[in-house]
Amino acid sequence: MFSLNKVIIVLSIILATFVSGNTVAAETGHFGLGTKATKAEIAGWDIDVRPDGQGLPKGQGSVSQGEGMYEAKCASCHGMFGEGEGRWPPLAGGEDSLTEDRPHKTVGSYWPYASTLWDYINRAMPFPAPQTLSVEEVYAISAYVLYLNDLVEDDFVLTQDNLASIKMPNEANFYMDDRPDTSNTRCMKNCKDPKKIIVVESLRGITPEQEASESSTAASKPKLSAAAIEGKATYTSSCVVCHGSGVAGAPKLDDKESWAKRLEQGMDTVVKHAIDGYMGENGMMPPKGGNLTLTDEQVKNAVQYMVEAE
Amino acid sequence: MDNNKKESTKDYLGKLANQVPENSRRDFLKQGVKFSSGLAATVASGSLIANNNLPPNVPSWSKSLGTGVVSTPYGIPSKFETNVIRRTVPWLTADKISSISMSPIQELKGIITPNGLVFERYHAGAPTVNPEEHRLMIHGLVDNPLIFTMDDLMQFPSESAINFLECPANGGMEWRGPQMEALQFTHGMISCCEWTGVKLSTLLAEVGVQTKGKWILAEGADGAGMSRSIPMDKALDDALIVYAQNGEMLRPEQGYPVRLFNPGWEGNTSVKWLRRLEIGDKPWHHREETSKYTDLMPDGRSRRFSYEQEANSVITSPCPENPWGQKGSYEIEGLAWSGRGKIKQVDVSIDGGVTWRPARLKGLVLPKALTRFSLPFKWDGAPGLLQSRAIDETGYVQPTISQLRDARGTNSIYHKNSIHTWKLQSNGKIKNVQLK
Numbered sequence: 001m002f003s004l005n006k007v008i009i010v011l012s013i014i015l016a017t018f019v020s021g022n023t024v025a026a027e028t029g030h031f032g033l034g035t036k037a038t039k040a041e042i043a044g045w046d047i048d049v050r051p052d053g054q055g056l057p058k059g060q061g062s063v064s065q066g067e068g069m070y071e072a073k074c075a076s077c078h079g080m081f082g083e084g085e086g087r088w089p090p091l092a093g094g095e096d097s098l099t100e101d102r103p104h105k106t107v108g109s110y111w112p113y114a115s116t117l118w119d120y121i122n123r124a125m126p127f128p129a130p131q132t133l134s135v136e137e138v139y140a141i142s143a144y145v146l147y148l149n150d151l152v153e154d155d156f157v158l159t160q161d162n163l164a165s166i167k168m169p170n171e172a173n174f175y176m177d178d179r180p181d182t183s184n185t186r187c188m189k190n191c192k193d194p195k196k197i198i199v200v201e202s203l204r205g206i207t208p209e210q211e212a213s214e215s216s217t218a219a220s221k222p223k224l225s226a227a228a229i230e231g232k233a234t235y236t237s238s239c240v241v242c243h244g245s246g247v248a249g250a251p252k253l254d255d256k257e258s259w260a261k262r263l264e265q266g267m268d269t270v271v272k273h274a275i276d277g278y279m280g281e282n283g284m285m286p287p288k289g290g291n292l293t294l295t296d297e298q299v300k301n302a303v304q305y306m307v308e309a310e
Numbered sequence: 311m312d313n314n315k316k317e318s319t320k321d322y323l324g325k326l327a328n329q330v331p332e333n334s335r336r337d338f339l340k341q342g343v344k345f346s347s348g349l350a351a352t353v354a355s356g357s358l359i360a361n362n363n364l365p366p367n368v369p370s371w372s373k374s375l376g377t378g379v380v381s382t383p384y385g386i387p388s389k390f391e392t393n394v395i396r397r398t399v400p401w402l403t404a405d406k407i408s409s410i411s412m413s414p415i416q417e418l419k420g421i422i423t424p425n426g427l428v429f430e431r432y433h434a435g436a437p438t439v440n441p442e443e444h445r446l447m448i449h450g451l452v453d454n455p456l457i458f459t460m461d462d463l464m465q466f467p468s469e470s471a472i473n474f475l476e477c478p479a480n481g482g483m484e485w486r487g488p489q490m491e492a493l494q495f496t497h498g499m500i501s502c503c504e505w506t507g508v509k510l511s512t513l514l515a516e517v518g519v520q521t522k523g524k525w526i527l528a529e530g531a532d533g534a535g536m537s538r539s540i541p542m543d544k545a546l547d548d549a550l551i552v553y554a555q556n557g558e559m560l561r562p563e564q565g566y567p568v569r570l571f572n573p574g575w576e577g578n579t580s581v582k583w584l585r586r587l588e589i590g591d592k593p594w595h596h597r598e599e600t601s602k603y604t605d606l607m608p609d610g611r612s613r614r615f616s617y618e619q620e621a622n623s624v625i626t627s628p629c630p631e632n633p634w635g636q637k638g639s640y641e642i643e644g645l646a647w648s649g650r651g652k653i654k655q656v657d658v659s660i661d662g663g664v665t666w667r668p669a670r671l672k673g674l675v676l677p678k679a680l681t682r683f684s685l686p687f688k689w690d691g692a693p694g695l696l697q698s699r700a701i702d703e704t705g706y707v708q709p710t711i712s713q714l715r716d717a718r719g720t721n722s723i724y725h726k727n728s729i730h731t732w733k734l735q736s737n738g739k740i741k742n743v744q745l746k
Contacts, residue, residue, distance in 0.1 A: 033466065099608065124535055130535065182709035201743050207492050
């Protein structure tokens with residue numbers, strides 16, 4: 001933490017220079033608007049965590065506890081070993097790759113502070129059900145992600161007391177913005193030799209087609225059942241992440257063939273797999289897609305929607 | 311002109327289809343609706359009614375009644391303008407919930423982006439926030455932690471400013487070379503609105519910031535709990551707590567009912583659906599300011615807190631979507647902007663940067679706002695390499711792509727503000743190129 005403190009001191013000096021002569025008005029509550037925030041109200045929303053550990057709630061979680069939680073709630077997007085599914089972010093690997101032509105930025109190879117991992121999992125993960133994990137789950141999953149990056153041993157227990165002492169390998173390689181870093185000049189004539197200009201054309205033709213709105217096809221869509229209409233909202237908030245893009249072997253919404261194959265087992269089985277979770281040949285379905293706040297009924301309706309939707 | 315435009319767009323998409331890998335082409339076809347239905351409609355109806363509505367005939371709309379008032383209580387653009395929409399690059403992100411769309415800057419006039427066309431950037435989708443239940447909490451190193459309702463916020467004296475909003479990844483797909491044959495995709499992660507709200511400094515005075523308070527954590531109420539550390543000097547300078555854009559309440563996409571707005575800074579610092587400001591003595595180093603929105607350099611080190619959007623410009627006409635037709639008189643037109651202040655000058659080159667001539671700045675020239683430049687041009691049909699170069703009031707001159715790559719390599723993702731080159735072909739069509 002010593003180096004961080006140094007950065008902060010430098011920052012404070014820079015800021016003091018900017019701020020001098022422009023201090024916050026001394027008189028507080030000039031307009032008398034707003035109501036006093038109580039300690040309980042602040043505590044409910046004050047979730048942020050800093051590199052020095054400030055903001056961490058009391059609690060702990062071990063690598064071994066985190067393994068199962070990670071596999072149930074994180075692996076469908078981030079991969080069983082943190083390698084990342086599809087275009088979802090990889091979490092592990094990439095050591096010493098930052099100077100390579102194709103750097104591999106992960107928690108272990110790039111992130112400067114372990115606190116960021118805890119804070120981010122707590123505030124934003126799992127992607128379809130943010131801010132639903134318990135404090136213990138956040139500690140355990142954080143511990144497991146650190147373990148996937150070989151930063152802790154398999155018997156490690158992460159707590160509010162030891163998190164700030166975990167040193168991330170890339171911490172020293174961040175520095176404050178020092179731009180401008182180019183110094184072009186305003187030349188008007190004979191600025192370069194026209195014979196030496198080399199024109200580089202597009203690497204690949206990958207520009208998306210510029211289609212107009214999708215709504216014009218809506219009229220031809222078949223009508224959905226009441227259950228499917230109910231389920232659409234759940235699909236949009238919790239299922240689309242995997243079933244929209246087909247990661248982790250998830251049948252895509254419009255992949256009739258894959259759905260038909262699954263439906264051969266009967267709708268009840270498909271719904272049961274969606275509620276309880278399922279490990280298939282090509283991938284896995286976490287229980288309720290990783291969002292355990294959903295009711296069984298909501299999951300059932302969402303499945304109904306996916307089966308009916310085109 | 312319309313016919314030329316139609317033909318060129320068709321050709322252009324045909325060529326694209328030949329360039330894309332087999333499976334992506336199938337994806338394209340699946341998407342069904344083809345290019346520019348608005349344009350197609352214009353052209354189709356143009357030929358259909360050519361005999362009836364053109365001079366010397368009196369057009370049908372002059373011989374009948376139009377629609378009455380409030381037939382569309384909230385007005386919408388003409389049905390002939392359905393091509394003017396936000397678009398995204400599907401392969402850029404894992405899904406649409408944490409993704410970005412681009413403004414159709416190739417179609418826009420003046421400097422203001424209409425609210426329905428402001429580019430979108432979500433980290434966990436756009437939440438539906440009930441303004442009556444929304445609260446902004448300010449706490450931390452303050453004398454008087456407070457919770458504000460929307461009514462409270464709107465009771466403070468309001469301020470308005472016209473400023474651009476730009477994602478630092480604008481242009482970021484082209485560090486290694488040109489990729490996108492469309493201005494909307496090369497430069498569309500930018501918009502410019504009149505933003506209205508209360509000065510952040512006013513709210514900070516209300517809570518009484520303690521002398522140790524040097525940083526502010528801004529946090530959103532979205533599912534990403536989007537959070538950024540903002541230095542106190544910016545907060546006291548020109549940061550606004552914004553609840554309106556272009557005269558109406560914020561759109562949900564833009565953070566309804568309230569967002570932070572940091573003029574001139576990378577868009578993600580202007581945290582949307584703002585629920586909390588915590589005053590502290592150090593930055594927080596959260597995910598969106600460490601893992602993301604940091605700039606990796608060739609030596610393996612990374613720049614952090616790279617807030618400012620440096621001076622940038624691009625020619626919007628002609629561009630791949632707005633080709634020229636026959637030789638004749640045209641206006642080379644474009645947009646310039648700088649996060650450090652006003653645009654002082656824009657120069658235009660038609661020979662790939664060998665010679666430059668000053669363009670005229672049109673209309674409003676405001677600090678940290680989109681600025682229009684213009685250069686009337688008599689085109690003799692010769693091919694060319696069109697460029698624009700912005701200079702801001704700090705004297706900073708927009709760099710070439712080579713200068714930028716020399717300084718930063720090709721892996722820094724963000725803040726690519728290099729001089730852009732359009733290759734003008736003798737048929738008037740425009741290709742996206744880079745010069746070595």
